Amino acid sequence: MNDMTPITTTLKDWETDQEVRWCPGCGDYAILKAVQRTLPQLGANPKNTVFISGIGCSSRFPYYMESYGFHTIHGRAPAVATGVKLANPDLDIWLVTGDGDGLSIGGNHLMHVLRRNVNMQIMLFNNEIYGLTKGQASPTSRIGTRAPSTPLGSVDRPANPCAFALGVGARFVARGFDVSKNLPDVLIAAHAHQGAAFIEIFQNCVVYNKDVFEDFAQPKGAEDRQLWLQHGEPMLFGSEKSGGIKGLRLDPETFSLQVVEVPGGDWQAAGVLVHNARNRTLAHMLVELPFGPFPMPLGVIYDDPAPTYEAAVLDEKRRATEGRDTSFARLLAKGQTWTVGGTAQDPIGTRPPLQGGNPATQKIPSPGA
Secondary structure (H helix, E strand, O other): OOOOOOOOOOHHHHOOOOOOOOOOOOHHHHHHHHHHHHHHHHOOOHHHEEEEEOOOOHHHHHHHOOOEEEEOOOOOHHHHHHHHHHHOOOOEEEEEEEHHHHHHHOHHHHHHHHHHOOOEEEEEEEOOOEOOOOOEOOOOOOOOOOEOOEOOOOOOOOOOHHHHHHHOOOOEEEEEEOOOOOHHHHHHHHHHOOOEEEEEEEOOEOOOEOOOOHHHHOOOOHHHHEEEEOOOOEOEEEEOOOOEEEEEEEEOOOOEEEEEEOHHHOOOOOOEOEOOOOOHHHHHHHHOOOEOOEOEEEEEEEEOOOOOHHHHHHHHHHHHHOOOOOOHHHHHOOOOOOOOOOOOOOOOOEOOOOOOOOHHHOEOOOOOO
16 A cells, blocks of 8 residues: 545546447456445545456456556566565555466565565456466366366366465455455555555456356355454354354364354353454464365455565665765766767767877777787
């Protein structure tokens, strides 16, 4: 987030005249609308906002936002976004990437923007497939995924985007999914964070990986399969109608999380943990929970701000130049200089006249002369 003067806009102010070109039913449509609904709530200014993307279905995003934008090259959006932020730290930058663009060819660049803590929001659309190139297995595809590149089923262990982000030093990690009514709240929290804010957004690819997240994303029974985290609140899920309220507690013997029943809603008696978004160890445990035995942790998982990269760079520049002449022209003019004024007859040129000399005969000596 940047300090900015809020302005009044509407969703329409963030829409462009470009035809939105994703497959009918693609989850990207819902994410686009969520972002366009969120920006007016933030008081964001289109003239101060930049969307930067790499390559993939998600990376068409800048075309559809009425703001500044860059559609860059495969995997390199974090590098471009870092340069934009250093060139103008006052800009509000949103980086858009996908599981292939961000975790395969762009994994090294994503790592560095996170560990440096460059102040921007990073949305990684995870559909567990390469959609733009027609359905190959991606770094997040599950074991057994059948695709053109893995016709017998993928044997690769999938990457965990949130675990990756925490592992390289991200200071803000969150999760949401495309059609969730809570996604704008996650985006608002990410924007409020000072530093690199990483949001994994589960996104339904209706053509090549349809309904892969339906086991937890479908509305019916969602309260039993989704754990929406809120800092300072007990980690509860379920309902009395669906078989009872449950929660997560810490098993002191195995130092691992476990699901417990919460009779009568007395979560304290059941030993249910209160979510602490500043607890990095807890964040690691949450993002590694296997879905099925556990609900899917969603919302803000980790939020612990630290000094930003661009602030450190600007401070270093200030200290390096403090009390010094920063004129580049005067720096070039220091020491022995002369003006080169060669001609066809005299291509080397002459030095300014020495004391008592004739400029017409004072050639620049050759090296070693």
